Amino acid sequence: MPVLSFESVGVRYPQAPTTALDGVSFTLSAGECVVLGGGNGAGKSTVLRAAAGLVQLTEGRVLIGGSPAGSRHARSSVGFVADKPPLYDVLSPVEHIELLSALWQLPPSGENTLRTYGLEGVARRPVRTLSLGQRQRLALAVATLHRPELLLLDEPFNGLDAATTGLVRAILRSHLAAGGAVLVATHTFEPMDGTATGALRVDAGRLVDAYAGPDPLGELRRGLAAQSAADEAEQR
Numbered sequence: 001m002p003v004l005s006f007e008s009v010g011v012r013y014p015q016a017p018t019t020a021l022d023g024v025s026f027t028l029s030a031g032e033c034v035v036l037g038g039g040n041g042a043g044k045s046t047v048l049r050a051a052a053g054l055v056q057l058t059e060g061r062v063l064i065g066g067s068p069a070g071s072r073h074a075r076s077s078v079g080f081v082a083d084k085p086p087l088y089d090v091l092s093p094v095e096h097i098e099l100l101s102a103l104w105q106l107p108p109s110g111e112n113t114l115r116t117y118g119l120e121g122v123a124r125r126p127v128r129t130l131s132l133g134q135r136q137r138l139a140l141a142v143a144t145l146h147r148p149e150l151l152l153l154d155e156p157f158n159g160l161d162a163a164t165t166g167l168v169r170a171i172l173r174s175h176l177a178a179g180g181a182v183l184v185a186t187h188t189f190e191p192m193d194g195t196a197t198g199a200l201r202v203d204a205g206r207l208v209d210a211y212a213g214p215d216p217l218g219e220l221r222r223g224l225a226a227q228s229a230a231d232e233a234e235q236r
Helices: 044-051 074-075 093-104 110-116 131-144 162-177 218-236
Strands: 004-011 022-026 033-037 057-064 076-080 150-154 179-185 198-203 208-209
Touching: 004 044, 004 110, 004 150, 022 044, 022 057, 022 093, 033 218, 044 057, 044 076, 044 150, 044 179, 044 198, 057 074, 057 076, 057 179, 074 076, 076 131, 093 131, 110 131, 198 218
Parallel strands: 022 208, 033 179, 033 198, 076 150, 150 179
Antiparallel strands: 004 022, 004 057, 198 208
């Protein structure tokens, strides 16, 4: 059974002039890492939000391990890192871990978790004092605390230095090696080279191409370049 299934999914936001998603269908299996590519407003973030059960579908369905997205079982199987993670500015990393551990009814693991994500040096500092990279690492730590099968990441490499990018990439590869699955929306493809097993190109809310094989991100880059050239020619 696929970890994630989109079945002819449609989403339309109230009062929006266009459809956010239109007939999107694809599956994601254990051990797969798929990158969503497309321009601003193409629908990448909406795909992630639909997978996380955070938007109302106008048609079709999204299943997480056979359960509807947003259901209790689905939520326990998903870790979602938004492009602007909802962290609490007044809480420290260790307080975030303790709070989420209590909510998930997990045994205490604060020190190990913070060490894994390279946050032990800022463990008790308020989040408002952390760098962008430290916030991103904390968001990923919080999202993976309950050991979800599926990770949903929206622009996870924005503003990260080389060291933090390498750490995030290593964590994703470890997650995949353990049988997890990853869906990433990003404009920054280089950190995913060698990790992505597939890619999807989204345009105007529709899934227009799917790439696999030995170089899915290369195929995605070429597809986006061809699309950009066609759009420019049409505007002349």
